[in-house]
Every structure is written in C-alpha cells, then in structure tokens.
Amino acid sequence: MTHDEARARAAAMLADAGIVLTPAERDAIEVTDLGLGRLEEVGLQIVVYVNTGRVCAKELVMLPGQICPEHRHPPVGSDPGKEETFRCRMGSVALHVDGHDEIVLRPGEQFTIPPDTLHWFQAGDEGAIVSEFSTRSTDEHDVFTDPQITR
Amino acid sequence: MTHDEARARAAAMLADAGIVLTPAERDAIEVTDLGLGRLEEVGLQIVVYVNTGRVCAKELVMLPGQICPEHRHPPVGSDPGKEETFRCRMGSVALHVDGHDEIVLRPGEQFTIPPDTLHWFQAGDEGAIVSEFSTRSTDEHDVFTDPQITR
Numbered sequence: 493m494t495h496d497e498a499r500a501r502a503a504a505m506l507a508d509a510g511i512v513l514t515p516a517e518r519d520a521i522e523v524t525d526l527g528l529g530r531l532e533e534v535g536l537q538i539v540v541y542v543n544t545g546r547v548c549a550k551e552l553v554m555l556p557g558q559i560c561p562e563h564r565h566p567p568v569g570s571d572p573g574k575e576e577t578f579r580c581r582m583g584s585v586a587l588h589v590d591g592h593d594e595i596v597l598r599p600g601e602q603f604t605i606p607p608d609t610l611h612w613f614q615a616g617d618e619g620a621i622v623s624e625f626s627t628r629s630t631d632e633h634d635v636f637t638d639p640q641i642t643r
Numbered sequence: 644m645t646h647d648e649a650r651a652r653a654a655a656m657l658a659d660a661g662i663v664l665t666p667a668e669r670d671a672i673e674v675t676d677l678g679l680g681r682l683e684e685v686g687l688q689i690v691v692y693v694n695t696g697r698v699c700a701k702e703l704v705m706l707p708g709q710i711c712p713e714h715r716h717p718p719v720g721s722d723p724g725k726e727e728t729f730r731c732r733m734g735s736v737a738l739h740v741d742g743h744d745e746i747v748l749r750p751g752e753q754f755t756i757p758p759d760t761l762h763w764f765q766a767g768d769e770g771a772i773v774s775e776f777s778t779r780s781t782d783e784h785d786v787f788t789d790p791q792i793t794r
Contacts, residue, residue, distance in 0.1 A: 510662075512732065512750035512751040513751050541730055541753060542730075542776055544726060544755065547698060547726060547777060547778055549728065549774075577692070577698065577700065600663040600664050600668065604693060625693055625698055625699075626698060
C-alpha cells in the first residue's frame, strides 16, 4: 500500500464516520510508516486539527491491525512531557500502557496516558478512528523503543 | 423547555452526527442557562470528555439560535488564561471575537480564541455541535460581561 492509498483510505473512513474535513485537511492527512517501510503493519494516518504552544487535537486513523509502536513522551525543559487522552470514535483499538493490562477502547471509550509513560496500540479488525486530546505535540522529542524507528 | 428536554435534544443531535457517547456520558450532559432562566435563547449543553490540569476537550451542543453570551477567560496565577479552539461538527455557529468581524463556522471549520479575549457565539437555524479543544477549564474563573450571569 502506498502512502497515497493509505491517505485515501483514511479519508474514506473519516467520511463514513461523519467526521467532516475541509478539502485542504483531507489533502494534508499525514501518513507515516515510522521509517520501517511496512505501512500496513506499522504506521498511522493523522489529521492535526490544532497544535498550539499549549494544546493539540488530532484524529488518528488506523488501518485494520495497524500498530503504533512503543514510545513515550519525555519531559523537555520545564515541560513534564506530553499528556494524551485517546477517545475511540470508530472500530476498536487495543492500548498497551506501562503498568496496565491491555485496555480495549470501543466507540465512546477513552483513556488518558500520563507523560513519559511507555505505550503502544493496535487497531482491531475494522481499523480505528481515535481522537487524541493532548498538550503540545512535538514528534521530534518522542522516544521509540525500537532504535530503527524514525519520525 | 426544561433542562431534561434540552439534554435529550442534545443527545439526539449528537447521535444524529454519529458522535458516540457512553450511557453515563449521555446522562451527564451538562445543561446551563447561565442563571438567566431563558434556556432556549441563552444557554449551552456540554459533554466534557476530559479536563485534566493541562488539557480539556468538550462537545458544545447548541439549540437553534441559542447564544453563549460574551465572556473571557482571564489569567489566573501563573496561568495566562484558557485558550480555546472551536471546531464546528454539525450545523453552524457565528463566533464574535473581540477585534474580529463575525466568523461563521460550518462543519470542518475552526477558530482558536487566545486567552483573556472577549467572545460570544450563537448557533444557526439548525443548531450546532462544536468541539472545543482547550487548556484546563475552570468555569468559576470565567468573566461574563452581563453581571446577572452565574455559572
């Protein structure tokens, strides 16, 4: 699957879920394979609504079975690190958070991940749409467990 | 219209828009007339998804023509005041922000209001569902222009 195909599929999933994007947002859906070249297995499609100095909101669109691999958001300077709330909108996502058993989120269910806490997640068989409400997002500070990952 | 009727109508609007709530969230939809006793004209229905020390996310559900009256979110201690991004999901909302002409948001459109900036907003003829992404929400610090308003 190419990045363009993944972007088109994410746009279709969002439309099916009744989540309206502007044409510019649809064209700008970010597709990342995290540098591993196995997009269908490991990767994310992302709509960034807003990312100010204080607040970030995104939709994460995941293909069936797709994984976002283990990482954490460490403190940076005076910032304690990114805090994230994941809220499932469509499909299901299995969330693996350090210190917790597996947490499966279905539509309407959510979980808040504290800063600097290892986590990874995988979409179920239908894929998933997950709203992320967080503090400022700075991808370059994310620490992935797999040293082959680039973001 | 009673508060229970407004809550039921908001729940129906959210369901029509494909926004899934848990039964507990549906029961907990906040209805406020801001103390004015004219809910159909002035008021809000609110679903609070999350409100931590750093991040808040809500859905604001507005009945047709309903107004959220002029207010601002002032600095509190070391906090510069609440920053809010409004993203329209359904219907339309006319946003009046100090220093700007009227901003009409339709589905997929959004606007970020800086801290401590006077603003008010009114739903269009179909009502509106507006996602709010913000820093921590502390209603007790909001400053409304109309001294009769209580929150």
